[in-house]
């Protein structure tokens with residue numbers, strides 16, 4: 001050996017492919033590729049972020065007390081049971097790191113969030129990928145895949161990149177069927193986009209069960225993707241384990257300040273949800289109108305839509321055609337979805353523009 005050799009399980013990781021922000025020829029265009037908030041960020045959060053410039057020489061609060069208290073107040077949760085991370089991505093890595101290693105199995109669905117496999121392989125655990133049901137999480141398939149080596153199950157609900165959602169009855173059934181030593185991670189990155197009464201019951205489970213961790217993010221509805229802040233809620237023993245392996249100063253001063261202001265700005269959250277509900281519905285109706293051309297939008301509960309191309313116009317051609325028209329969306333061949341594009345619901349103009357471009361590409 002002539003150089004340090006990465007672990008075999010690290011070499012097995014396929015790198016995460018982030019959403020692009022420029023075209024092939026370097027133009028900066030409308031970015032509908034990373035599910036960011038088209039309304040921007042709460043003005044309160046921007047103001048709080050700016051004040052952090054006065055304390056750049058200081059380490060941030062390693063206990064993130066103000067942040068945990070603000071989250072607790074808004075969501076009626078116990079602040080001691082909140083973990084925080086550099087994006088909810090870090091929380092997902094912490095969950096795998098605390099509960100899985102070489103020889104253990106972590107289950108996720110075939111079209112699940114791309115980070116699950118990376119988090120699994122990073123710790124040397126084995127990813128167990130189960131089939132979906134019409135692009136949605138199949139809780140029975142997950143339960144059938146559990147073995148004595150299973151230690152973690154990752155489920156995103158609503159799911160990314162498919163946008164599909166499984167209801168509280170199914171999540172309850174999934175949890176009831178898991179052995180108590182298996183950690184169920186319910187990734188609720190898009191939960192705030194659900195309508196009243198659509199809750200999957202995950203947070204209620206996290207309050208009472210000893211093996212459920214719910215994760216949330218400030219990157220989507222709160223419009224703070226740049227600051228990388230996520231959080232999770234679960235039993236004290238789970239939170240204790242995750243604290244042991246997180247970076248000691250994993251959330252910045254500016255990020256903590258901005259997140260506190262963002263979560264308190266419930267009006268901004270409400271406006272974002274209303275915008276998304278309206279334009280997602282409109283987008284899905286428009287795509288339904290292109291059904292003759294083989295386009296189909298998988299029903300979504302997120303801030304994006306996965307459009308399948310099952311006619312003459314392929315997803316690949318549509319992807320490049322949209323780029324020429326000034327819209328960058330997400331084409332997902334690496335995830336086995338070479339026939340689909342994930343399109344973020346943008347502003348009204350962007351949503352109308354991307355539909356008009358698709359209509360033209362489809363020749364409809």
Ligand SMILES: *Cc1c(COP(=O)(O)O)cnc(C)c1O
Pocket residue numbers: 035086087088089090113156159160187189216217218219220225228229230
């Ligand atoms: C966007 C997203 C996340 C995490 O985002 P962070 O920016 O790391 O907080 C987690 N899970 C899903 C399913 C997502 O789509």
